Amino acid sequence: MVIKRPADIKAREITDKKLVLSRRTFLRGAAVAGSVVATAGLYNGLLAPPRKVRPSEPLPRELVAHTPAAAPTPGDVKNKYEEITNYNNFYELSTDKYEVAEVAAKFVTRPWTVAVFGLCQRPRVFDVGDLFRRFPLEERVYRLRCVEGWSMVIPWNGFPLRKLLDEVQPLASAKFVSLKTLFDPARMPNQRDEVLPWPYVEGLRLDEAMHPLTILAGGLYGETLPPQNGAPLRLVVPWKYGFKSGKSIVAIELTDSQPRTTWNLYSPDEYGFYSNVNPDVPHPRWSQATERRIGELGKRPTRLFNGYGAEVAHLYAGMDLKKHF
Numbered sequence: 295m296v297i298k299r300p301a302d303i304k305a306r307e308i309t310d311k312k313l314v315l316s317r318r319t320f321l322r323g324a325a326v327a328g329s330v331v332a333t334a335g336l337y338n339g340l341l342a343p344p345r346k347v348r349p350s351e352p353l354p355r356e357l358v359a360h361t362p363a364a365a366p367t368p369g370d371v372k373n374k375y376e377e378i379t380n381y382n383n384f385y386e387l388s389t390d391k392y393e394v395a396e397v398a399a400k401f402v403t404r405p406w407t408v409a410v411f412g413l414c415q416r417p418r419v420f421d422v423g424d425l426f427r428r429f430p431l432e433e434r435v436y437r438l439r440c441v442e443g444w445s446m447v448i449p450w451n452g453f454p455l456r457k458l459l460d461e462v463q464p465l466a467s468a469k470f471v472s473l474k475t476l477f478d479p480a481r482m483p484n485q486r487d488e489v490l491p492w493p494y495v496e497g498l499r500l501d502e503a504m505h506p507l508t509i510l511a512g513g514l515y516g517e518t519l520p521p522q523n524g525a526p527l528r529l530v531v532p533w534k535y536g537f538k539s540g541k542s543i544v545a546i547e548l549t550d551s552q553p554r555t556t557w558n559l560y561s562p563d564e565y566g567f568y569s570n571v572n573p574d575v576p577h578p579r580w581s582q583a584t585e586r587r588i589g590e591l592g593k594r595p596t597r598l599f600n601g602y603g604a605e606v607a608h609l610y611a612g613m614d615l616k617k618h619f
């Protein structure tokens with residue numbers, strides 16, 4: 295299953311050549327933007343973003359779902375590709391949001407497998423290329439709200455996580471899933487230091503994982519997912535803070551108890567297991583009442599469940615959301 299087909303190798307070599315070229319362009323742009331980067335946060339929409347980095351290529355037509363894209367929610371304007379791919383949180387690569395894209399340019403994402411195991415009938419290792427051929431990548435335009443107070447609107451291409459979990463047939467005893475990012479200090483420079491407890495692990499209750507809004511994304515704007523956004527496969531849970539959406543996933547485990555997750559281990563008072571977007575529960579260091587949409591000047595109110603309450607509120611009926619934050 296992990297066997298590299300000649301076609302894959304060729305595609306990758308071509309991409310690598312394109313990367314070298316586009317990185318040069320990027321570095322030129324970065325030099326111009328350098329003084330701005332020093333004034334942290336000023337770039338957010340006030341200035342032209344760095345020039346295009348396109349470490350991706352169009353998704354082959356046969357991998358894209360033929361269902362029409364859902365109508366965009368009024369008020370949601372998709373962020374530009376350049377914004378989504380040059381302002382990233384990916385601590386394994388860099389803690390500087392403006393630098394992740396450059397470090398990620400060298401990150402090789404094929405071959406790649408995802409192991410799905412734990413409390414299920416049929417644990418298996420999936421090749422990511424096989425997964426994309428199996429499950430058409432649907433366009434999902436989702437809001438992403440980072441706990442740091444910014445947000446974006448991102449057109450992902452992905453498939454429901456549920457489809458993958460159904461493949462392994464979860465047992466009745468399975469109540470949670472944990473999703474693990476690649477651990478490979480040779481490829482992920484910050485894993486040589488204790489920036490966070492590695493590997494990055496995030497988790498969901500099984501019903502949250504099975505919810506139709508929860509996807510594994512393999513594309514962005516109809517192109518292959520760039521590494522800075524979590525290639526080849528990253529979780530997206532749009533009603534939770536961004537950190538729940540782990541990148542570059544290699545393992546998914548079904549468990550009967552709540553998994554220990556990276557941010558919760560790092561600072562349990564700041565990062566709860568649920569981490570549903572909630573303007574009424576302030577983070578100890580930041581209010582969560584408002585957010586700045588990247589590309590906009592002012593702030594807008596943050597909405598409970600990031601505005602997806604109609605779809606997901608029933609998952610938390612009867613729960614004290616201040617306690618289970």
Ligand SMILES: Nc1nc2c(c(=O)[nH]1)N[C@H]1C(S)=C(S)[C@@H](COP(=O)(O)O)O[C@H]1N2
Nearest residue numbers: 382383384385440475494536537539540541
């Ligand atoms: N493995 C891993 N996944 C991660 C992170 C990370 O540092 N490492 N950062 C998270 C945070 S804090 C956010 S806001 C989102 C950002 O996703 P984006 O860069 O694609 O916008 O990724 C999340 N997934």
Ligand SMILES: [Mo]
Nearest residue numbers: 440441536537
């Ligand atoms: Mo975040």
